[in-house]
Amino acid sequence: MMNPSNASSTHTKMMHCDLCGGSDFTVISELDRHGKALQTGLCRACGLVMHLPVPSEEEVAEYYASRYRADYHGESEPSPRRVMRAWNNGERIYSQLAPSLKGDESVFEIGAGIGCTVKVFETHGHSASGIEPNHDFNRYSRENLHTRIENTNLFDLNDANTPTLVLLIHVIEHFSSPRRALSHIHTLLADGGLFYVECPNVTGPFATFGRMFHYAHIYNFTPETLQALAEECGFEHVSTLAGAASPDIHMLFRKAEVQPAAAQLQLYASTVEGQIHAYNALSYHLRPVYLQRRVCKLWSYLVEGLTAGSFVSKLLKTLR
Numbered sequence: 001m002m003n004p005s006n007a008s009s010t011h012t013k014m015m016h017c018d019l020c021g022g023s024d025f026t027v028i029s030e031l032d033r034h035g036k037a038l039q040t041g042l043c044r045a046c047g048l049v050m051h052l053p054v055p056s057e058e059e060v061a062e063y064y065a066s067r068y069r070a071d072y073h074g075e076s077e078p079s080p081r082r083v084m085r086a087w088n089n090g091e092r093i094y095s096q097l098a099p100s101l102k103g104d105e106s107v108f109e110i111g112a113g114i115g116c117t118v119k120v121f122e123t124h125g126h127s128a129s130g131i132e133p134n135h136d137f138n139r140y141s142r143e144n145l146h147t148r149i150e151n152t153n154l155f156d157l158n159d160a161n162t163p164t165l166v167l168l169i170h171v172i173e174h175f176s177s178p179r180r181a182l183s184h185i186h187t188l189l190a191d192g193g194l195f196y197v198e199c200p201n202v203t204g205p206f207a208t209f210g211r212m213f214h215y216a217h218i219y220n221f222t223p224e225t226l227q228a229l230a231e232e233c234g235f236e237h238v239s240t241l242a243g244a245a246s247p248d249i250h251m252l253f254r255k256a257e258v259q260p261a262a263a264q265l266q267l268y269a270s271t272v273e274g275q276i277h278a279y280n281a282l283s284y285h286l287r288p289v290y291l292q293r294r295v296c297k298l299w300s301y302l303v304e305g306l307t308a309g310s311f312v313s314k315l316l317k318t319l320r
């Protein structure tokens, strides 16, 4: 399945690591989670995991456009279950961040989806808005949730009214260049403003190896590679809000001065590779925490199915 020696020579000329600029990669997987061809590489200098080759911004945009055409015929309405889940997730994010906030932050979310998280921050007294490049639920956000979600792309945005808190929830892994995205966010954010990121943790127990990679996730971060990239783009680490046992990274940063590129990245590719393989299929599925989580999930699906309809109609009434 893997051919590391081939891989590094094949990609040396055309590929550069978005974190360290290195060009020496080990191919760690040739397949995506559905068994289709997808080459995933590990930068041997810093441990960043990414598609080989990395698709361009245009290819990524075309992927989402065609997925949209395949999934929806015209603008669709999210199901009550989807809205309830997004709302509860927004409340979870708010509770996690509240102890670090003063209460008067102006919040801006990049990749705001339906707009529930933006609306949750608004109901807790913040001014809040966001952008969502996909068309899926724009009308629903505007007309039902009464949120300010612009249908635009991060890189087309030159002014976001200088927010003091930017949220990037499960979005950073989709960029063609996360460095470019974080540098752009740095220019939008107010001086000393906060920047909160969530994304899957490739060294955490979020999936077994065979289920780990898919086209939409161009980059797979570890807490170390995410923090190193954020620091290079001018952010200082404030706190880590999810532990190593979590399937996701939750990290809060503050805007600082952009430092000259740090050449001292002390990340070791072999450590990352070892951690990625740590959860093989059997031990992963037999872990008590996994079983517990699975039972909770099945239970929550059942509860969601029974309660989502009335939850959402009550919510929309309140927001009116």
Ligand SMILES: [Zn+2]
Pocket (backbone or CB within 6 Å): 017, 018, 019, 020, 021, 022, 043, 044, 045, 046, 047, 048
């Ligand atoms: Zn690298």
